[in-house]
Amino acid sequence: MTDPIADYLTRLRNAIKAKHRVVDIPASNLKKQLTSVLHEKGYILNYKFEEEGPQGNIKIALKYNRVSKKPAIEKLLRVSKPGLRKYVGVEELPRVLNGLGIAIISTSKGIMTDKEARNLHIGGEVLCHVY
DSSP: OOOHHHHHHHHHHHHHHTTOSEEEEEOOHHHHHHHHHHHHTTSEEEEEEEOOTTTOEEEEEEOBOTTTOOBSOOOEEEOSBTTBOOEEOGGGOOOGGGGTSEEEEEETTEEEEHHHHHHHTOOEEEEEEEO
């Protein structure tokens, strides 16, 4: 697989479109950090890491509105791709939907949102936008 992050986002996107409650994704350290950021910001309901086999799995419980049944994640957009990496300094950190969404950034201090990176005054690679 050439782009595991795109695969992760596509699995989430497909599960949301099919209105699944839980989605299984092959685990990696980067995907675990992405999942924990999405959980902290309230885009997913819960997650669990399963250590079976050489790689393991991540079970993600998706979050939906109780009344309207709309998913908490409206859009997942991959920004930096293997063929064209997108690095930004602290001055160029993106604001997604004027601050309503989040941009997930890979920095030297780990995976974090654009707001956290702005507060720590560091830039990095823009992985994806979520709103």
